Amino acid sequence: MHFVQAKSLLTQSNGMNVYRGCMHGCVYCDSRSKCYQFTHSFEDIEVKENAPELLEQILRKKRKKIMIGTGSMCDPYQPCERDLQITRRCLELIDRYGFGAAVLTKSDMVLRDMDILQSINQKAKAVVQTSLTIADEELSKILEPGVCNSRRRYEVLKEFQKADVPTVVWMTPILPFLTDTIENVDQILDWCIDAGVKGIICWNLGMTLREGDREYYYRALNRYFPGLAQKYQAKYGNSYEVVSDLSAEWMPVFHERCEKHGILHTPEDCFTYMQEMPDRFEQMTLF
Numbered sequence: 001m002h003f004v005q006a007k008s009l010l011t012q013s014n015g016m017n018v019y020r021g022c023m024h025g026c027v028y029c030d031s032r033s034k035c036y037q038f039t040h041s042f043e044d045i046e047v048k049e050n051a052p053e054l055l056e057q058i059l060r061k062k063r064k065k066i067m068i069g070t071g072s073m074c075d076p077y078q079p080c081e082r083d084l085q086i087t088r089r090c091l092e093l094i095d096r097y098g099f100g101a102a103v104l105t106k107s108d109m110v111l112r113d114m115d116i117l118q119s120i121n122q123k124a125k126a127v128v129q130t131s132l133t134i135a136d137e138e139l140s141k142i143l144e145p146g147v148c149n150s151r152r153r154y155e156v157l158k159e160f161q162k163a164d165v166p167t168v169v170w171m172t173p174i175l176p177f178l179t180d181t182i183e184n185v186d187q188i189l190d191w192c193i194d195a196g197v198k199g200i201i202c203w204n205l206g207m208t209l210r211e212g213d214r215e216y217y218y219r220a221l222n223r224y225f226p227g228l229a230q231k232y233q234a235k236y237g238n239s240y241e242v243v244s245d246l247s248a249e250w251m252p253v254f255h256e257r258c259e260k261h262g263i264l265h266t267p268e269d270c271f272t273y274m275q276e277m278p279d280r281f282e283q284m285t286l287f
Helices: 051-061 086-096 108-123 137-143 150-162 182-194 213-224 228-236 247-260 267-275 279-286
Strands: 002-004 046-048 067-070 100-104 126-131 167-170 199-201 206-208 241-243
Touching (some): 126 150, 126 267, 137 150, 150 182
Parallel strands (some): 067 100, 126 167, 167 199
């Protein structure tokens, strides 16, 4: 872990990452890709220690209330967040200034900030997102060793359901030859329905692989599943999109079940929902 004084914080799409790098160890993580130009070890967390100060400067100047997202690149609930509380301080500022927040994490540490997220949701809008991709606990320990398993994340979703804070699930990536089974994806969908999620982001049953991420993933496959990396290479080569043979069969079932239970089920609809502020803010702007 090392500390930096950041010069900027929000992206053009109003996203922020107070940490850069990750300790979760997920073998499929796209953020390891070379295109993100990490200049330090991915596991050496870069801490933007002045993130709260930068955020407050931004919020003071913004005339229009917006949704601020965090976690799309690196998880805002790294183990060091337990002591540093930079994510919490940023959420407190979002709450104080009346903005909305969309938080994406694989950590149950988000429950610590339930009070702030409830307050944000009462004043504006809060959305808690997590990924659910591996129902099997033993497989989860291998593929995403540094985070709580999917069942625990489902329990987190249930807690936010009780607190009336909306949730969205990223049902991606689904790993060919490993997690692309009817049993796995049906179990995840059952959890989502039971937890009353607002939306599920799932482009298809598959994953993406590009330079940097691909090599790391294949090394993990060689370590835990000898011969499987060669199977990937034979079937997919260097393709960016790696789609399971099950995808075409299961995706219509996915959309049908989501429609039946009132769950948003296209990425476009989910992203639109998470970026929209409640109508009352539009009315306040007009009048």
